[in-house]
Structures are given as C-alpha cells and as structure tokens.
Amino acid sequence: MSIMYKSDFNKNLKVVDLVFEVVDARCPYTSRSPQVQKLIKGKESILILNKADLADPRVTRKWVKFFAARGEEAYPVNTLLREGYGAVKKILLQKAADLNKALQEKGRRKRDLRVAVLGIPNTGKSSFLNSLLGKRAVKSGDRPGITRGPQWVHLHGRISVLDTPGLMFPQLKDEEAVFRLVFTRAIDPDQQDIIHLSEKLLQFLNERYPRALTKLGLSKGQALTLESVAQVKNFLSSQGGYDLQRAAVFLFAACRKGKLGPLSLETPDDLQ
Ligand SMILES: Nc1nc2c(ncn2[C@@H]2O[C@H](COP(=O)(O)OP(=O)(O)OP(=O)(O)O)[C@@H](O)[C@H]2O)c(=O)[nH]1
Ligand SMILES: [Mg+2]
Structure with missing residues (x-):
C-alpha cells in the first residue's frame, strides 16, 4: 500500500x-x-x-x-x-x-x-x-x-x-488462526503449507464434522490421510504414487464451497 x-x-x-x-x-x-x-x-x-x-x-x-x-x-x-x-x-x-x-x-x-x-x-x-x-x-x-x-x-x-480493499490482516497468532484464514481464503498458502494444512483439515473434520468425511467417499475404518483422499479420487502423480498436492487443493475447495455441508471453524467455546 x-x-x-x-x-x-x-x-x-x-x-x-x-x-x-x-x-x-x-x-x-x-x-x-x-x-x-x-x-x-x-x-x-x-x-x-x-x-x-x-x-x-x-x-x-x-x-x-x-x-x-x-x-x-x-x-x-x-x-x-x-x-x-x-x-x-x-x-x-x-x-x-x-x-x-x-x-x-x-x-x-x-x-x-x-x-x-x-x-x-x-x-x-x-x-x-x-x-x-x-x-x-x-x-x-x-x-x-x-x-x-x-x-x-x-x-x-x-x-x-x-x-474498501481487504487490507486489514488479523494477527496470525498461531497455526489454528492460519488454518482458518487459509480455509476461508483470506490468505493463500504456498504449496508445502497447503499439504500440511490439509492434514489439519482432515483432523478437524474427523473431530467436529465426521459426516463430511463420508461425503468425501472416505469410509469409517479408512486411515485419515491425504493419501486416502488421493486414493478415493484417484489422483495419481506422474512420478508414481498419489498426487497429494492435488488432493489438498481439492479438499480445501470442496470444504470452502460447502460441498461437504455447512462447517463452522470455531465456536465461542473454543475461546475459553
Ligand atoms: N457461499 C457464499 N459465498 C459468498 C457470500 N458472499 C460472498 N461470497 C463469495 O466470496 C468471494 C469473495 O467475495 P468478494 O465480495 O469479492 O469479497 P471481498 O471481501 O470484497 O474481497 P477482497 O476485495 O478481495 O478483499 C466471492 O467468490 C463471492 O461470490 C455468501 O454469503 N455465501
Ligand atoms: Mg472486495
């Protein structure tokens, strides 16, 4: 500015x-x-x-x-x-x-x-x-x-x-705040971070909105990893194995657009 x-x-x-x-x-x-x-x-x-x-x-x-x-x-x-x-x-x-x-x-x-x-x-x-x-x-x-x-x-x-332009950034206090702001796309993470943050997203869904996971096509017993998302979506990497980057982008996009149902990232109880 x-x-x-x-x-x-x-x-x-x-x-x-x-x-x-x-x-x-x-x-x-x-x-x-x-x-x-x-x-x-x-x-x-x-x-x-x-x-x-x-x-x-x-x-x-x-x-x-x-x-x-x-x-x-x-x-x-x-x-x-x-x-x-x-x-x-x-x-x-x-x-x-x-x-x-x-x-x-x-x-x-x-x-x-x-x-x-x-x-x-x-x-x-x-x-x-x-x-x-x-x-x-x-x-x-x-x-x-x-x-x-x-x-x-x-x-x-x-x-x-x-x-007005969205210039007033909140303080990026901790990883939790970064996760929420990436989720809502106030900020865009780099490639490495999005993989890490999407693991956090899976954990969050598992804890608070387990039904969203079934909408993703992940069954209950399945391991909660980005790899399992890539597997379900058949996102293959050109080097062999799964394309985790693509799985992470897909996961964030699906959640953001409400494809997995309405999701709240924080509640007043989290502040206590
Ligand atoms: N689902 C949903 N999407 C919305 C709603 N309001 C805005 N959006 C979407 O959110 C995105 C951002 O909207 P903008 O109005 O450009 O946001 P902004 O705060 O002016 O963004 P900057 O000017 O870039 O800071 C757009 O893709 C909108 O369509 C809403 O109530 N529900
Ligand atoms: Mg605007």
Missing part, C-alpha cells in the same frame, strides 16, 4: 457515519481484524457475519449471542441468496432518517448517510455491498485482493457506501 493511498483511505474513512465490519461467519472471531476498530476510532460499527450459508447455523446463533453479550450487534447474512438483508437495510434507512432529522434541526443541508464496508480479504465485502444495492456495482471474486482501492457507491439516493 503506497503512502498516497493510505492517506486517501483515511480521508475517506474520516467522513463516514457508520461502519459495517464484514467477517466470515465460519470463523467470526479469527476473521476480525484488530485494525478495524483502531482505524474507525470509536465510530459506530455493526458486525456482518457473511457467508452464513456455509457456516453451521447452530454455531452462528452462538456467535450472535456471544457478540450481543459484549454489546456488539451481529447480523448473519448470505450474500448469494440475499438472506438476512431485511434487518440490515432497516438499520440503514433508520440511520439515514435520523441523520437528516438531526441536520434539519441544526438548520443544515441534507446529506447522504455515509457508510464504509471494512474487513479482511475475501470475506465478501464487495458482494455484501452489491446485495445491499441490489445490483453489481463493484467487482467481487473468489480470491483475496479483488478490490484495489476505496470506491463510493450510492443507495436509494440517501446513502453512500464505501467499498
């Missing part, structure tokens, strides 16, 4: 009235960035648990309670089917009306409510914004780094929304 760009970013944020912090519903704790609260300096913010369709609904309900107990409003949404947007739009329209009333009382001119969408890469910030608007106003895509610079778009002629 260039210095020019950074100041541009801060300048845009300064004029914002409300912030939507978009996190991944599958790991709403790890996919939060401590930088967001620092950047917005006490401005009002609302948590959006996006990709709720990919997360375990029971666990998502626990997260909403967890945040509520800390005085934070959290709304699960599914951007692809536009589920959960009623409540979010209601808040926006109410805030826009409140702002105008306050301005009018002060004898000042009406203006748009200014809202920013912030979060780490690939949580679906741009998709969320498009869903709010009901049209494809900004570009989105299934890898990190799609949005390059801040961009304002307008909603109902009363609200301006700022899309």
Whole structure:
C-alpha cells in the first residue's frame, strides 16, 4: 500500500457515519481484524457475519449471542441468496432518517448517510455491498485482493457506501488462526503449507464434522490421510504414487464451497 493511498483511505474513512465490519461467519472471531476498530476510532460499527450459508447455523446463533453479550450487534447474512438483508437495510434507512432529522434541526443541508464496508480479504465485502444495492456495482471474486482501492457507491439516493480493499490482516497468532484464514481464503498458502494444512483439515473434520468425511467417499475404518483422499479420487502423480498436492487443493475447495455441508471453524467455546 503506497503512502498516497493510505492517506486517501483515511480521508475517506474520516467522513463516514457508520461502519459495517464484514467477517466470515465460519470463523467470526479469527476473521476480525484488530485494525478495524483502531482505524474507525470509536465510530459506530455493526458486525456482518457473511457467508452464513456455509457456516453451521447452530454455531452462528452462538456467535450472535456471544457478540450481543459484549454489546456488539451481529447480523448473519448470505450474500448469494440475499438472506438476512431485511434487518440490515432497516438499520440503514433508520440511520439515514435520523441523520437528516438531526441536520434539519441544526438548520443544515441534507446529506447522504455515509457508510464504509471494512474487513479482511475475501470475506465478501464487495458482494455484501452489491446485495445491499441490489445490483453489481463493484467487482467481487473468489480470491483475496479483488478490490484495489476505496470506491463510493450510492443507495436509494440517501446513502453512500464505501467499498474498501481487504487490507486489514488479523494477527496470525498461531497455526489454528492460519488454518482458518487459509480455509476461508483470506490468505493463500504456498504449496508445502497447503499439504500440511490439509492434514489439519482432515483432523478437524474427523473431530467436529465426521459426516463430511463420508461425503468425501472416505469410509469409517479408512486411515485419515491425504493419501486416502488421493486414493478415493484417484489422483495419481506422474512420478508414481498419489498426487497429494492435488488432493489438498481439492479438499480445501470442496470444504470452502460447502460441498461437504455447512462447517463452522470455531465456536465461542473454543475461546475459553
Ligand atoms: N457461499 C457464499 N459465498 C459468498 C457470500 N458472499 C460472498 N461470497 C463469495 O466470496 C468471494 C469473495 O467475495 P468478494 O465480495 O469479492 O469479497 P471481498 O471481501 O470484497 O474481497 P477482497 O476485495 O478481495 O478483499 C466471492 O467468490 C463471492 O461470490 C455468501 O454469503 N455465501
Ligand atoms: Mg472486495
């Protein structure tokens, strides 16, 4: 990020009235960035648990309670089917009306409510914004780094929304956090790491979602290794043996897209 760009970013944020912090519903704790609260300096913010369709609904309900107990409003949404947007739009329209009333009382001119969408890469910030608007106003895509610079778009002629690039990385505290962020594709690992992390993924599925393993075609008695995945899928390496790299990529892709059912990577109980 260039210095020019950074100041541009801060300048845009300064004029914002409300912030939507978009996190991944599958790991709403790890996919939060401590930088967001620092950047917005006490401005009002609302948590959006996006990709709720990919997360375990029971666990998502626990997260909403967890945040509520800390005085934070959290709304699960599914951007692809536009589920959960009623409540979010209601808040926006109410805030826009409140702002105008306050301005009018002060004898000042009406203006748009200014809202920013912030979060780490690939949580679906741009998709969320498009869903709010009901049209494809900004570009989105299934890898990190799609949005390059801040961009304002307008909603109902009363609200301006700022899309931002996913630059605010969470601290990569431990391997568990790295695993979750690779899973949700906030970061892309190198070739060696993905093999190692997919072994972790198999372990995780075995412990928390054993039924997902049967969807993979792995039977109960089978050894839980990447090799067994390659075997089931018949991923052969040109050097002989199995293609573990391909098996690892396949495994992450299947889980990420929800092919093995909804999966939550962390629950509030994991924090204890
Ligand atoms: N299943 C599912 N996929 C979603 C949802 N929202 C977004 N996606 C997908 O997630 C990917 C990332 O979406 P973007 O909107 O580009 O994410 P972003 O946070 O703007 O990403 P950057 O700008 O790269 O930081 C895309 O492939 C979207 O289709 C959702 O609610 N459910
Ligand atoms: Mg984006």
